[in-house]
Amino acid sequence: MAPKLSVSPVTTALNAPAHAPATVLSEVYTSKPLSDVAAEHRNLSALQRARLQYNPRYNPVLADPAAVVLQQGQPTTAAFDQDHIAKLFPNLYGQPSLSFAKHVPSHFEPKTVGVVLSGGPAPGGHNVICGMFDFVSNLNPNSKLLGFRNGPDGLLNAEYVLLDADTVALYRNQGGFHMIGSGRTKIETPAQFDAVRNTVEQLDLDALVIVGGDDSNSNAMKIAEHFKQHQLKCCVNGAPKTIDNDLRNAQVQVSFGFDTAAKSYAESIASLAFDAVSARKAYHFVRVMGRSASHIALECALQTHPNLCFIGEEVKHNSTTLLDVVRTVVDLIQQRSLQGKNYGVIVLPEGLVEFMPDVEALIAELNEILAHAERSLSRQQITEKLNPRNAELFRNLPDAIANQLMLERDPHGNVQVAKIEAERLLIGMVSSRLAMLKKEGLYKGKFSGVPHYLGYEARCAMPSNFDANYTYGLGRVAAALCCNGKTGYIATLSNLTKPAEEWVPAGFPLTMMMNIERRHGKDSAVIKKMLVDLQGAPFTDFALKRESWKLNDEYRSPGTTQFWGPTADVVSMSLQLEASVTANQ
Amino acid sequence: MAPKLSVSPVTTALNAPAHAPATVLSEVYTSKPLSDVAAEHRNLSALQRARLQYNPRYNPVLADPAAVVLQQGQPTTAAFDQDHIAKLFPNLYGQPSLSFAKHVPSHFEPKTVGVVLSGGPAPGGHNVICGMFDFVSNLNPNSKLLGFRNGPDGLLNAEYVLLDADTVALYRNQGGFHMIGSGRTKIETPAQFDAVRNTVEQLDLDALVIVGGDDSNSNAMKIAEHFKQHQLKCCVNGAPKTIDNDLRNAQVQVSFGFDTAAKSYAESIASLAFDAVSARKAYHFVRVMGRSASHIALECALQTHPNLCFIGEEVKHNSTTLLDVVRTVVDLIQQRSLQGKNYGVIVLPEGLVEFMPDVEALIAELNEILAHAERSLSRQQITEKLNPRNAELFRNLPDAIANQLMLERDPHGNVQVAKIEAERLLIGMVSSRLAMLKKEGLYKGKFSGVPHYLGYEARCAMPSNFDANYTYGLGRVAAALCCNGKTGYIATLSNLTKPAEEWVPAGFPLTMMMNIERRHGKDSAVIKKMLVDLQGAPFTDFALKRESWKLNDEYRSPGTTQFWGPTADVVSMSLQLEASVTANQ
Structure with missing residues (x-):
């Protein structure tokens, strides 16, 4: 079990409005605790308690945080659209890959590190935090790990908790993201970047780890670049999460969960x-x-x-x-x-139906017809307006589905193909x-x-031994990157079909896995999904x-x-x- | 592992029409095997293979089948409607309860025992069969266990397989009822009882075990009485199955699954x-x-x-x-x-909505209106015909549910309240x-x-250790009842919060747990459900x-x-x- 960090109450900014810079960080107050540890413990099942005792297995190279040394490999490029991506990340593009080795332990000053869980939950999220906690507190017992509440919103609004050993101990090897919560907010606007920078500066963060999927890790890279540009000391690194397993590439063997x-x-x-x-x-x-x-x-x-x-x-x-x-x-x-x-x-x-050309054609024409309809149309009336091919398909749809397409529209007035069961x-x-x-x-x-x-x-099932080991290891790797001043990296472990002690830790620049995609009518650098x-x-x-x-x-x-x-x-x-x-x- | 019984091909009656007496039993033929053992084994996962090796735990009193002695307790009555039930089971009413003891082993002639899985599957069904198989084959290696195919239909049509050690070995501690299949047919008409009797006589069955819920065990009792009345040697006993856990009473502590x-x-x-x-x-x-x-x-x-x-x-x-x-x-x-x-x-x-008085009232009036409607009515038209209270509820129903109630009717033309999600x-x-x-x-x-x-x-999940032990033990208890000439009993194990070795085997007359209920306008003796x-x-x-x-x-x-x-x-x-x-x- 990790050494105990200083126990501290929950700390949040005073009801800062969402997405606004948190300017009142000095007026922090003590709200109700994150979780009533005693009460939480009372509600644990026998299996939950037994899993709290499981010690994730990891490569001995990660064992003594003070002895971890990061060895630089060759400079890297992006897999696609190199020039474009290089331009978008002028401060961080081309960093070398990093491998892990063990040297004689050095002394490390205490670090203040933040962590954000981003997007849909995936089994193992809590263990990333546990791995980070153990690493930074072993490195120096005066280190602090801050958990930002409910995803990127916590970063924007400076809503966070100082994670102490008692709290972390309640979530080891447990399912869910509820230790600190998750969220889907994207950091996109200049005001949002400013708000994040403000939070990080006020909290004097040495580093930040964003645990998320392809979008969240792309976002992490943009924040890392932004910080570098503004000469903040704060490092930003990512960990690959998603049950869909599409955040994967030559560097990332599997995404956790x-x-x-x-x-x-x-x-x-x-x-x-x-x-x-x-x-x-x-x-x-x-x-x-x-x-x-x-x-x-x-x-x-x-x-x-x-x-x-x-x-x-x-x-x-x-x-x-x-x-x-x-x-x-x-x-x-x-x-x-x-x-x-x-x-x-x-x-x-x-996503099956979204891949089908006949459904795509029908939806496109339906969107046209419904957008220009002055009053609500019956199914028969809509069918008559459709071209013969689309009409045939529409006629063949079960009533419930046809009604759903006609009646339920997204905020832009579009038919919601994603809602089709x-x-x-x-x-x-x-x-x-x-x-x-x-x-x-x-x-x-x-x-x-x-x-x-x-x-x-x-999504919140108790992580398998594989995911428990993998995420705990990723947490240690991410913390090692952070504590060694690396930024713009994703934490990885490979050699995953071997025993966990033989998994190979590494850090790779997030830019390596990026390409340029059109998003909302603009070119954006994002991690390419693996299909x-x-x-x-x-x-x-x-x-x-x-x-x-x-x-x-x-x-x-x-x-x-x-x-x-x-x-x-x-x-x-x-x-x-x-x-x-x-x-x- | 149990001793190997004679390996035998699948045996079925020649396409006998459903529910008709199987009169062509002599013309049995070899069809495709029940399961291709090698192929089945190829498809087993690591966990399935590991579970095949699990040895269910049971009371040592059940260990040597030849040494099991059944001790008679007091004569029993029914919990409800005693006189009525006594009249319905003149040959078997009032039998004593049975407890298990161990004496010096006796010699037993080989037994031919049949087993039927009845109703919805529940985790552990295969282990009832494994427990029976081990018991009868340990008792005398020339014993035979016949598995009737697809529930009571197999009994009616004399479709069965001779279960050999290789086949049984593939299903130990595994989920599902697919070793022999299940079905929901009820044995009710005189022709059906004759068909079952014919099958049992032709196969020279010593005993039959029906694994099922309250209805199936009630049916088992009726078959037992019918056999006794016709002076068949064949015993009929039951085992308590249902994930719903409503086949339960003073004798049955839990139903398996x-x-x-x-x-x-x-x-x-x-x-x-x-x-x-x-x-x-x-x-x-x-x-x-x-x-x-x-x-x-x-x-x-x-x-x-x-x-x-x-x-x-x-x-x-x-x-x-x-x-x-x-x-x-x-x-x-x-x-x-x-x-x-x-x-x-x-x-x-x-069943939530079925318990609600307002839903009940609405459904009753809907059934009336729809039964007398000469043409299909719109929701508005139906609402106008309903009394104000029912109309309000009907108006409040989501479209999809209202449409479903109006459009989908059961074979009797009734609104299908059970289909409401x-x-x-x-x-x-x-x-x-x-x-x-x-x-x-x-x-x-x-x-x-x-x-x-x-x-x-x-319903077909791999049984927990509890259910694996419980069903295997029930199989051994049921087999013991059968091999000792007892009929009209349900196999039970109690003391279930203790280690499985301390569970107490017993047999109780099925009549003990019966009452009289109106079914299809007739009084019927059925096991009372535990709510x-x-x-x-x-x-x-x-x-x-x-x-x-x-x-x-x-x-x-x-x-x-x-x-x-x-x-x-x-x-x-x-x-x-x-x-x-x-x-x-």
Whole structure:
């Protein structure tokens, strides 16, 4: 257990309005404590208590913070759009990569380090903080770790808590981001950058770690550049978080939370599959999180062998239409029904319909029509205005989905394609099509579709041993970068299919993974998302096996995440498959 | 591992039509094997393989099947409607309860025993079969265990498989009912009873075990009586299954599957709770399985401390209306929003709306109106025909729910109240009410409701150690009853909060737990369901604590089911609380 830092009450700026510079930092006051430690402890389950005792495993090179030495590699460039990105980060572009080594311990002055959790929660967030806490307090017991409240808002409004050993001890290896909360605010405007700078200056921060996905880490880089430009001492570094696993590249082997979340969804999908084949009367349509990238759907398919699994990237690559997908599902159901199997499991990625050209065309025309309509139109009236192709699709949509598209609009008046519950859409369309085939005598089975959406259930699950070790290690790496005066880096660990003691810590400039994308009509430097590679090992393995899963029931259960026993350290299949390719290269 | 029985191909009657007596049993043929053992094994995950090696723990009195002796207790009566039930079971009513003891082993001739899985799957079903298999094959290696396919249909149509050691070995401690499948057919008509008798006679069965819920065990009793009346040697005994945990009484301490399923739902609810407090922007409305009884919702609440949890039995007892429930939820949201908390978790039992007097009244009048309508009516037209009270409720329903009630009817033309997704109903109504309050300046928060239904995800989960031990033990107890010529009993284990080696095996006449209920206009002898006792220890504990959960976030996570480590044998809170009362009496 880490040494105890000075216990301190919660400190917040006096009700500073959101996004405004916090100018009243001297008037800090003591509000109710972050958490009533005794009360929190009373509410812990036996498993939560047992997990508090788990000591994350890490590379011994990270063991003595005062002995960590960062060795510089070659100067770096960006993977894409080098010149443009170099211009956007004139102070920090091209920094060398950093590897870790152990020297004789030096003396370190106490550090004041801040941490922000940004975006959707992911299993392991608390351990990043624990890793940072242990590192900075081991380095010098007078160090301070400040947790900014509720994401970037805490930075803007100088709302933070001083994290003491008692508080941190309550969250070791626990799920959730609730130790300090998370938020989605982006630091974009000059006033926001000023507010952040003001907070950091007032608190005399030596460093700041932003734990987040691609957007949040891109933001971290911009803040690092801004600080450098204004000659602040404060370093800014990032840690790669997102269950979607799309913050990944040559430097980042996996983003944290994916392992636990995918295991959780896969366990549910497997249970549904066994339910299907046990009760033999329903098709389960399971949508899983992952809007831009289908890594989660792919991992779940590899883990559970569903009868069908769609991959957004493949749908996009093949320009597969919604009607194509309906046909594929209907074909499967017809074929299985000939074998007496009127049940099955079908997995869909969250963003599925957004990748389909026919849906895209329909939505575009709907937006046009609805924007120019002077009064509310009936479905029939809208259908008549659509071009014949779009009209056919619109006619085929289940009532609930068509109504939702017509009635629910986003603040810009646009149809909300992201709100479509693809599993319900498919069940409705498949059901209609099967009813027609039945009339024609081409289908004799009985169809019952059950919709499921697996998303929020796993973002705050207790982290697997993998994620607990990974995030704790990332926390130590991030703290090491901070305490050694490095800025604009992302903390990484690689060699992840080996025991955690052999994972290799490193720091890479965030600019290395950036490219230029159009955002809100402007060029912006952002970390490039990693989508499913249709030539990559996980997809190739899936493509090889999936035909056999269609008619045979080869369902497989990874089971619930285990923290002890022979399977406690099994890592995701995607990671194993990718690592095996790297090893063979 | 059990000794290997003779390996045998799958045996089924030649496409006998459903429910018809299988008269062609001599023409059995070899179809494709039940499962391709090698292929199945290839598809097992590391955890599945590890669990295959788990040896369920049980009372040593059950260890040597040939040494088990059943000791008769006092003659029994029924808990309710004794005379009526005595008349319905003239051959078997009043049998003594049975306790287990160990004597010097005797020689037993080989037995042929059948097993049927009936109704919805529940974690542990496979282990009942494994326990039976080990017992009968240890008793005499020439014994045979036949698994009837897909529930009672397998009995009617003489579709069965001879379960050999290789097959059984693939399903030890695994989730699902897919080793032999399950089904919901009821044996009711004289022709059905004849068909079952025919199957049993043709196969020369010594005994039959029916693994099911209250209905299936009631059915088992009727079959036992029928066999006795026709002087068949075949014994019929039951085992108590249902995740809902409503097959419970003075004899049955818990029904199997509840422990695992409730743990699985509770883990999801806890993750949603931590997601709520981490992201701070949504209310999660979680409906959990349990139509007649709210034991699952109650256990989940005790495990996770949601901000609100409704209990169907309390709603019914207090004649709480849907509008009352909406008001309660809205009040909570208003109060929490004053604390800056625009998030939370609300748990609902599956059958919630069916218990509400206002919903009941509306449905009754809707059924009348729709039955007499000559053409399809608009929502407006229906509203005008309703009495003012019902009209108000109908007007307040979200569109999707109102449409569903108007359009989707069951085969008898009735409105399908059971199909109402209560979580979506509540989100819609609460959202409208909050929008009104906002206009009036009485609510300033931001409301976002996310619906969840947790049901099918856990019925086939891998059984917890508790359920693995419990079901394996029940299998051995059931087999012991069968092999000792007992019929009309349910297998039980009690003393369940102690180590599994101290669990007390027993057999109780199924008639003991029966009462008379009106079913389809006829008096029928059925096992009385155990509902949540509003005076019982679990509800009392919940009622004591729930006020504090409303505004404080005292969320608690039981975590994923563990098979190893310090928490692997923690049993459900409901069981612990009930046992503590019994211990104090």
